[in-house]
Amino acid sequence: MKKVIVSGMRPTGAIHLGHYVGVIKNWVELQHDHDCYFFLADWHALTSNFDELDVIRKSRYDYVRGWIASGMDTKNAHIYNQSSCPEILYLSQIFLCLTPPGWADRSPSWKDQVQNPKKKLDNLGFYTYPVLQAADIAILKGQLVPVGEDQVAHVEIAREIVRKFNRLYGTKLPEPQSLLHSVSKLPGTDGVKMSSSIGNVILLNETEKSLQKKLNKLKTDDKRDGIEKPGNPDNCLVYEYHKVFSSKSEIEEVCQACKAAQLGCGECKKRLGDVMKKELMPIAERFNSISDQECQDIIDEGTRIVSEKVRVTWQEIMEKIRFNR
Numbered sequence: 001m002k003k004v005i006v007s008g009m010r011p012t013g014a015i016h017l018g019h020y021v022g023v024i025k026n027w028v029e030l031q032h033d034h035d036c037y038f039f040l041a042d043w044h045a046l047t048s049n050f051d052e053l054d055v056i057r058k059s060r061y062d063y064v065r066g067w068i069a070s071g072m073d074t075k076n077a078h079i080y081n082q083s084s085c086p087e088i089l090y091l092s093q094i095f096l097c098l099t100p101p102g103w104a105d106r107s108p109s110w111k112d113q114v115q116n117p118k119k120k121l122d123n124l125g126f127y128t129y130p131v132l133q134a135a136d137i138a139i140l141k142g143q144l145v146p147v148g149e150d151q152v153a154h155v156e157i158a159r160e161i162v163r164k165f166n167r168l169y170g171t172k173l174p175e176p177q178s179l180l181h182s183v184s185k186l187p188g189t190d191g192v193k194m195s196s197s198i199g200n201v202i203l204l205n206e207t208e209k210s211l212q213k214k215l216n217k218l219k220t221d222d223k224r225d226g227i228e229k230p231g232n233p234d235n236c237l238v239y240e241y242h243k244v245f246s247s248k249s250e251i252e253e254v255c256q257a258c259k260a261a262q263l264g265c266g267e268c269k270k271r272l273g274d275v276m277k278k279e280l281m282p283i284a285e286r287f288n289s290i291s292d293q294e295c296q297d298i299i300d301e302g303t304r305i306v307s308e309k310v311r312v313t314w315q316e317i318m319e320k321i322r323f324n325r
């Protein structure tokens, strides 16, 4: 029997290449061998965009478009809307009552907030984010959660919450495990984390021209002063991008040619552009061909199926914990 995977993305702005290489490509791989539930995490989006509902509303369709254009198939994966399943919040409320604050303190996202305070994230919703995440997973009897190394702690918290819940109430919800994958991290065009709130993104549906224009602006090795001087690929954003998109042999060739002063930065960016266009232009074309109505239909159908499953789990839980027997 296929294992159940549950994972979501927060629709908080434009869908971009950071999402594509860090999450979506992996999801598309996983859909073939697992029972996949991928959701629009709109309640999670509220933790940072509570005063920008339009951003959440608008980006939902673009996320679905991006997933489908990248190869997700609704025959293999259920795409649904988190906030259309209120039982997730009911379960989250119960989970909140049995989660000590110390567990939430262990969340890497919260630790980051404490060390680098961001005003918008200074709220209880963000602090208890891992608890809602535990409910997202448990209500679908999720067994695996695809994460990078830096997110393992979140799944550990979810596992401990589910274990405690099972012990207290005699339920048999699966304890979720991390499904580790090597996350390709693609920095934004300015070299820091790609984020639509910063405006340093490369969109999933760039045109050939706009893509190359953005690549041409990427910072190169600033210590290299001229094509006749050797460069240092490790000090170059263009090379970071090559490492994500180019073949192994191309990466090695670029590295050696750069160090031997046999490759100019303009040519290097053009080669990168050629590789990226080959992979991304078919995706951009599909992306642009999917209408809002098609996205809504996909969400509606996925949410209908998922809601039924969620209701069954909730009934099982209520059998154990209802007060008015």
Ligand code: SF4
Pocket: 220, 221, 224, 231, 232, 233, 236, 237, 238, 239, 254, 258, 259, 263, 264, 265, 266, 268, 269
């Ligand atoms: S040749 Fe390529 S890797 Fe070397 S510094 Fe220029 S852009 Fe970077």
